[in-house]
Amino acid sequence: MHSRPLLVLATFLLGLVALCCAACVGSSPTPLAPALRGSIGVPHHGVITDAVELPKQGAGYRLLRSGGARWGTAGLVAAVQRAAAEVARARPGGEPLLVGDLSARYGGAARGHRSHRTGRDADLLLYALTPDGRSVRSPGFVQFGPDGLARIGDGAADPASSRPGAPQYVRFDVEREWLLVKSLVRSPDAHVQWLFLARWLEALLIEYARALGEDPELIWYAESVLLQPSDSTAHADHLHLRVACTSDDFLSGCLGGGPHWPWLPAVPQLVAPSDGDLAAALLDDLLPGCAAASSRVAAPDGAL
Incomplete structure (x- = not known):
């Protein structure tokens, strides 16, 4: 033989x-x-089992839409809840974080998204202020420019009152947005892989963090994961959170879809x-x- x-x-x-x-x-x-469970595949091609539902509202946040894609991994849901609550505690009295789409109950293709298929993505609308500095609920997916302003319409009502007026604007709330980013980056649940955001808004956040005297290592983490995507819109109207596969996820069918940062849990070596x-x-x-x-x-x- x-x-x-x-x-x-x-x-x-x-x-x-x-x-x-x-x-x-x-x-x-x-x-x-049968071992394939949890977040399976990559964010733009996969599904999710055992998904956790993000409640319609909680401490410091509200869902933008009551139905649809509000499911994710346990880590993703916990990270959003913790970060929103921490911002609310640090700056009480402000308007809540509006949370857009996560994933569908069992993942798969999501309307209006290339990713959001494996329970590891969440769209977080940006905190906003009136031009004179009053907290205002986000008017939705509006584009903030390099000056930190977003135009919300001609003759629209003042976002802080019912008074009609000339073209209205809201201002990017850099302070609360940095608190959100800081919480997500430091979260034990999140294991943040990416925070997709327009580069000019990232610049405002990092400049603010440096002026505040934040820990340089924390700023390095934030700069590493903040990224303007090259294959979609610039993300000047929301922050797109993506979490990494955990060690257990890797053994159950989760695929990376991005870099494995040195501060993330170690990938199992088989x-x-x-x-x-x-x-x-x-x-x-x-x-x-x-x-x-x-x-x-x-x-x-x-x-x-």
Whole structure:
């Protein structure tokens, strides 16, 4: 019996198994892959099981829309709740954080989004002020410019009253937005991978943090994860939070979809068997006794 045909067969079988596993990860758990659970796949191609629902309102936040995509991983939901509550405690009396879409109950394609499919994404609208500095509820997805102002319409009502007027503006609330970013970056639940935001708004936040004398390491964390995306809008109208796979997630089908920052939990390092051992194990399952015979032919008298 010759070893080469057996190894060729084993290589073919390994490729077939890998193809099947890739197909499972890209779709959903099946009886053939029961270990796939939680956040499965990458943010733009995947699903979620065991999702946690973000309540319609809580300390310091409200959902922008009452129905639809408000499901995520336990870590994502906890991080949003904690960050909103911390901002509310630090600056009481302000308007709540408006939270946009997370993911659908079981993930998958989400209307209006390329990602938001695996429960690891959340859209957080930006905190806003009137031009004279009063906290005002976010008027929605409005574009803030490099000067920190967003125009909300011609002749619209003053956002802090019912008085009609000339073209109205709101101002980017840099102070509360930095408190939100700070909480998310430091959160034990979030494991923030990205905070997508327009570069000019990031500049305002980082400048404010430096002027405040924040810890340089914290600022470095924030600068690392704050990013203007290159494949979508600049994100000048909301902050897009994306959390990383946890160590357990990696073992259950979660794929990275981005860098693994050094401060995130370590990725499990699985020790793979050698090609020869794996091929022998497969062949022994398929053709009992062949693997042992193959090893004797390939390495007589124990020689390598």
